[in-house]
Amino acid sequence: MCWFRRDLRVADNPALAAAAAAGPVVALFVVDEVLRGQGAATRWRLQGALSALSADLKGRGGALVVRTGDAAEVVAGVAAEVDAAEIHATDWPEPARSAADARVAQRLEADGRRLILHCGHLLVAPQAIRTGSGGVYKVYTPFARAVRRHGVPAPLPEPKICWADPPRSEPLPDLAPDMDRGAEVVARHAAPAGEAAARERLDAFLGRAAGYLQRDRPDRPEATSGLSDALATGEISPRTIWAAAERHLHDPARAQAAEKFLSELTWRDFAWHLLTEWPTLPEREWRAEFAAFPFRRDTADETAWTRAVTGEPLVDAGLREMFVTGRMHNRVRLAVASYLSKHLLIDWRVGLRWFADTLIDWDPASNAMNWQWVAGSGPDASPYFRIFNPATQAAKFDPKGDYRRRWLWGWDGSDSEDARDYFDAVPRSWGMDPADGYPDEPIVDLAAGRQRALEALATMRQAQAEPDVGPDGRASEAPDEEE
Ligand SMILES: Cc1cc2nc3c(=O)[nH]c(=O)nc-3n(C[C@H](O)[C@H](O)[C@H](O)COP(=O)(O)OP(=O)(O)OC[C@H]3O[C@@H](n4cnc5c(N)ncnc54)[C@H](O)[C@@H]3O)c2cc1C
Numbered sequence: 001m002c003w004f005r006r007d008l009r010v011a012d013n014p015a016l017a018a019a020a021a022a023g024p025v026v027a028l029f030v031v032d033e034v035l036r037g038q039g040a041a042t043r044w045r046l047q048g049a050l051s052a053l054s055a056d057l058k059g060r061g062g063a064l065v066v067r068t069g070d071a072a073e074v075v076a077g078v079a080a081e082v083d084a085a086e087i088h089a090t091d092w093p094e095p096a097r098s099a100a101d102a103r104v105a106q107r108l109e110a111d112g113r114r115l116i117l118h119c120g121h122l123l124v125a126p127q128a129i130r131t132g133s134g135g136v137y138k139v140y141t142p143f144a145r146a147v148r149r150h151g152v153p154a155p156l157p158e159p160k161i162c163w164a165d166p167p168r169s170e171p172l173p174d175l176a177p178d179m180d181r182g183a184e185v186v187a188r189h190a191a192p193a194g195e196a197a198a199r200e201r202l203d204a205f206l207g208r209a210a211g212y213l214q215r216d217r218p219d220r221p222e223a224t225s226g227l228s229d230a231l232a233t234g235e236i237s238p239r240t241i242w243a244a245a246e247r248h249l250h251d252p253a254r255a256q257a258a259e260k261f262l263s264e265l266t267w268r269d270f271a272w273h274l275l276t277e278w279p280t281l282p283e284r285e286w287r288a289e290f291a292a293f294p295f296r297r298d299t300a301d302e303t304a305w306t307r308a309v310t311g312e313p314l315v316d317a318g319l320r321e322m323f324v325t326g327r328m329h330n331r332v333r334l335a336v337a338s339y340l341s342k343h344l345l346i347d348w349r350v351g352l353r354w355f356a357d358t359l360i361d362w363d364p365a366s367n368a369m370n371w372q373w374v375a376g377s378g379p380d381a382s383p384y385f386r387i388f389n390p391a392t393q394a395a396k397f398d399p400k401g402d403y404r405r406r407w408l409w410g411w412d413g414s415d416s417e418d419a420r421d422y423f424d425a426v427p428r429s430w431g432m433d434p435a436d437g438y439p440d441e442p443i444v445d446l447a448a449g450r451q452r453a454l455e456a457l458a459t460m461r462q463a464q465a466e467p468d469v470g471p472d473g474r475a476s477e478a479p480d481e482e483e
Contacts, residue, residue, distance in 0.1 A: 001026045001079060004064070005097070007090035007120050007234035008049040009195040010056065012155035014118035015088040024164035026082045027057055027064050031173050032071040034096045039357035041326045042232065044176035044183055045193070049233035051172055052194025063166040068173065071100050072107035079113050081167045087113060090120040090234065093272070094364040095279040123152045123238050123269045126276045136277045138379040143273065144266045152246075155239040182323070185425035189325040189418075190360065191226060198230035202244055209248055212257035215264075218318075218329035219402040225261070228361035229327065231268070238265055271365035274379060281378070282352060282368035289464050290377035294456050295347040304443050305340055306354055307430055308422070311442035314394040315339045317407040320422045324407070326360030331397050337374040338388035343449030345456055348375035384457050387450050410437035 002019035004027060010016060019025050029050060035043065054064040067074045079087055087108060089101075105115040119125040129137065129146050137143035176183065191201060205225040214223040230236045242265060248258035275281050285291050304310045308319035318332035328336070333355075341348040352371040356362050372378025376386075398404055401412055409419035423434050 001028060001082060001084035001087045003075060003087055003089040003115075004029045004053065005089060005234075006046070006092050006232065007237075008046075008053040009198075009235050009237065010060075011158050011195065012120070012237040012240050013090065013159075013234075014120045014156060015090045015116075016161075017156050017159040018116065018118060019086075019088040020159035020161045022086055022088075024162045025062065026078065026084065026164045026166060027062060028075070028078055029064055029066050030071050030074045031066065031068040031175065032074070032100065034071070034100045035175070037096060039359070039362055040176050040178045040182075041186065041358050041360045042356070042362040044179045044186065045190070045229050045326065045360035046233055047172075047175040048190070048193030049235050050175070052197070052235070054172060056195060060161065060163075062161060062163040063169065065166050065169040066172060067170060072103045075104050075115075076107045076111055076113070078167055079108060080111060082164055085113055087115050089115065089117055091117040092121055093276050093279075095282075098279070120237060121234065122272055123147060123242055123265065124150055126273045129273060136273065137270070138274075140267065140270050140380050143270050144263060147266055147269065152239055152242045155237060155243055180427065182425045182427075185324055185421050186326050186360065188421070191229075193233070193235070195235045198227065198236040199240075201225070201227060201230065202236060202241055206244060206248060209245070209254045209257050209261065212261050215260070216331045217397050218332050219398045219400065219406075221329065224330070226327070228363070228366075232361045232363050238268065241265060268363070268366055271363070271369035274369055275365035281372065282364055283349070285375075285377035286372055286379050287377045287381070289460065290375070292463055293377070293460050294345075295341075296345045298344070298346065301344045301443055302346055302350055305344060305346070305351075307426070307432065309432075309439050310339070310344075310444075311439035312339060312343075312390050312444075312446075313404045313408055313411055313438075314390040314398065316438075317404045317411075320407045320419070322355075322358050323425050324418060324421045326358065328359070329403070331393065332403075333370065334374060335388045335390045335393045337371055339390055341371075341375040342384075342387045342453040343390075343444050343446060345449075345453055348372065348377070385454060387453060389446060389450070391446060408438055409434050414438075 002016045002025055007013055007015060057064050065078065067078065075087060101115065101117065108115050124147055128150055129143065131137055137146065191197065202225070205227070208222065211223045214220045217223060227236065227241065231238060242262065245258050245261050248254040278286060305319070308316040308323070310316055314332060315336050318328045318336045321332070322328040337348070337351055340346050340351045348371045352367055355367055369378060373381045376382060376384030394404065405412055405414040406416050406418050408414055409422065420434060423432055426432050
């Protein structure tokens with residue numbers, strides 16, 4: 001039996017391959033509390049992937065069995081109905097899922113059955129990448145080198161599947177009723193869901209891969225792959241992407257871009273390696289000294305940030321792009337996160353949760369690692385005093401303002417349709433109207449916000465009377481950096 005979760009594909013799916021090798025296959029998907037606890041946008045995106053997988057399996061003569069309820073009870077119940085001795089699933093060690101998996105395994109064991117978890121969501125299994133002394137890498141560069149030394153296994157071919165008679169299934173559920181009117185807007189902007197569509201996206205991206213060197217330019221959205229939501233739903237495996245991109249390393253016109261792309265994919269693995277070792281990464285500062293950081297509680301500023309009316313154009317453009325498309329350009333994510341945790345001095349977890357609720361590519365490991373990276377509290381993090389200046393970032397990476405005009409209705413004369421869509425996506429209760437235009441004044445002066453952030457850092461350090469040294473013993477650099 002194969003229990004699908006965030007691995008909604010047939011190719012390079014070790015869990016499905018193992019189930020197929022063991023005998024006739026029952027394909028199960030469970031709508032449980034863990035899934036219901038995830039953000040609205042990611043559930044909405046998962047729904048598309050689920051429908052596509054269901055149609056795909058049907059086309060192959062199989063069926064996806066959907067059941068709702070407590071995972072332990074449902075999986076044990078279906079396993080008993082079809083008398084499956086082994087239940088194969090792809091590991092996805094997000095803390096809530098891992099805790100639920102432990103309960104499922106225990107419940108199955110009581111019935112004499114086994115839950116077998118396979119590593120299908122990463123390039124390399126976390127246990128395989130260890131430092132010389134057997135520890136976990138806390139710094140990206142040596143981690144990436146170790147991944148290259150180890151080598152990324154080739155993707156598995158599609159398995160030959162013999163289908164078992166499927167037990168009763170519920171109709172495909174509405175996983176995200178809470179997306180409300182936003183669903184229609186995001187649907188208009190989203191790429192098609194499903195494994196075949198993800199593969200097409202990969203091929204199209206690789207055809208223009210040389211442009212990846214422009215990946216930091218939000219005004220060039222085609223420069224990046226746009227594959228993160230397909231990875232988050234497991235419509236495509238990272239090993240499939242790796243193998244396809246690796247072939248471009250031999251093409252002198254694309255080698256540099258392909259190399260960079262592979263290194264970004266390795267950041268994703270690094271994030272999961274960290275989360276696997278430190279499951280508290282989404283909740284607690286990895287650098288203990290940051291637990292005492294004097295964040296402000298300011299609901300007005302927090303609301304201005306979530307509603308994308310801070311008056312700081314690059315920040316608001318990114319937040320509006322996210323609300324309309326469920327995605328945000330990486331360079332802008334950095335600026336938006338830095339602005340919240342530094343210029344506004346608001347707890348990074350506020351931003352992490354907002355991203356978790358509004359991103360269709362939500363990935364618990366990448367989200368947590370990146371938020372802690374920006375906030376300065378994570379392993380291999382950017383030093384706290386490295387404060388992104390959103391105006392400088394905008395001038396550098398969106399020099400003509402095309403990105404900001406695309407997402408900010410009324411800014412610099414913008415009347416773009418994408419910018420207009422924001423007002424149809426946001427809840428009516430926010431009372432936002434295009435006629436209000438774009439805010440004239442920023443809620444915080446950038447120089448003053450930066451100064452306040454540096455003072456907060458000094459306060460934290462004074463309270464602890466010790467230098468900013470990470471657990472790996474690397475001292476931070478001179479405190480006067482702005483980007
Ligand atoms: C504060 C913050 C929060 C983030 N939250 C998420 C999240 O919830 N989900 C998510 O997938 N990414 C997250 N990222 C990372 C990054 O922004 C996205 O992966 C990237 O924008 C996706 O676009 P793409 O697929 O076109 O990327 P490409 O540039 O084409 O990269 C290919 C793949 O590499 C991986 N990757 C690229 N950059 C990073 C990175 N910085 N960290 C980890 N993996 C990376 C992604 O899987 C991506 O799909 C976050 C970044 C920041 C700064």
